[in-house]
Amino acid sequence: MATPEQLAVLRAMVDGDFARQKELSNALHATGGLDGYGDVIAAAFYLAIRKQFPQRYSAQDVIRLVADTRAMFDQTGNVINPQYAERMVRSALGERGLVADIPDAEVVQTQIIVCSYLAAEGRLGDPQAFMAQVNEVLDEWSADDAAAK
Amino acid sequence: MPEPTYEERSGERVHQATSEPDPTDRRQFRRELARNSGDVQDATNNAINIVEAARLRPTGQHTEVPRAAYDKAPGPDAGLPDLVFSVVATAVAAGELVARTRERRRRRRQGDGHT
Numbered sequence A: 001m002a003t004p005e006q007l008a009v010l011r012a013m014v015d016g017d018f019a020r021q022k023e024l025s026n027a028l029h030a031t032g033g034l035d036g037y038g039d040v041i042a043a044a045f046y047l048a049i050r051k052q053f054p055q056r057y058s059a060q061d062v063i064r065l066v067a068d069t070r071a072m073f074d075q076t077g078n079v080i081n082p083q084y085a086e087r088m089v090r091s092a093l094g095e096r097g098l099v100a101d102i103p104d105a106e107v108v109q110t111q112i113i114v115c116s117y118l119a120a121e122g123r124l125g126d127p128q129a130f131m132a133q134v135n136e137v138l139d140e141w142s143a144d145d146a147a148a149k
Numbered sequence B: 001m002p003e004p005t006y007e008e009r010s011g012e013r014v015h016q017a018t019s020e021p022d023p024t025d026r027r028q029f030r031r032e033l034a035r036n037s038g039d040v041q042d043a044t045n046n047a048i049n050i051v052e053a054a055r056l057r058p059t060g061q062h063t064e065v066p067r068a069a070y071d072k073a074p075g076p077d078a079g080l081p082d083l084v085f086s087v088v089a090t091a092v093a094a095g096e097l098v099a100r101t102r103e104r105r106r107r108r109r110q111g112d113g114h115t
Helices: A005-016 A018-031 A036-051 A059-073 A082-091 A104-120 A126-148 B005-009 B023-033 B037-057 B078-109
Strands: A056-058 B016-017
Touching: A005 A018, A005 A036, A018 A104, A018 B037, A036 A059, A036 A082, A036 A104, A036 A126, A036 B005, A036 B023, A036 B037, A056 A059, A059 A082, A059 A104, A059 B037, A082 A104, A082 B023, A082 B037, A104 B037, A126 B023
Parallel strands: none
Antiparallel strands: A056 B016
């Protein structure tokens, strides 16, 4: 279940306010409040990627998105693994079975960086509307968890 | 004649349909890519630090320069070395000018200043 503080971290990112994102994240990290943030950033990543390619996509589209992200955030080439990132993007678009071998830390790091790139480029649309969509997905997942218990 | 682009060489793009955004699709995605292990907290901080570092880097900066150095704007004392250098250089130049003038006067007095 996402907490208001976790959603505030995400909102700062969606707004492109990276200084605030860092400040809020540091505060949450100090108190262990990031537990469960994997769901929040995964929901945001899923929606952000599908917003770029709502109908269809090509291999070139995926490669270009990852390359553009790397150009902004990873000029050393040491931060984002492009193979992992491309497989994660394709997974968000509906391809299954591509990401089982990717370590958790790589997954979360890549999700945050790709979302940050799209936010910085203004490609997430209206921040309020985007956050509402994230909340809908998180509510859906919470309902799944409740039903599974 | 210009070289054909990659897309021209490879022909028409092969497009794939994006899956329907229904609850089943989202559930499957969550199973694969919503990671909530203990590593996530550190990964979150790492990612945010990476984003922050890149945000501070001016466009066009040489990539070999360590990122941490990019955001170091000149501080209030940054002009001091230039100022000191300028004062010293002016004093040296003035000293040389005075010395040359004295030498000319000395030679003129001794009669060997006109050749």
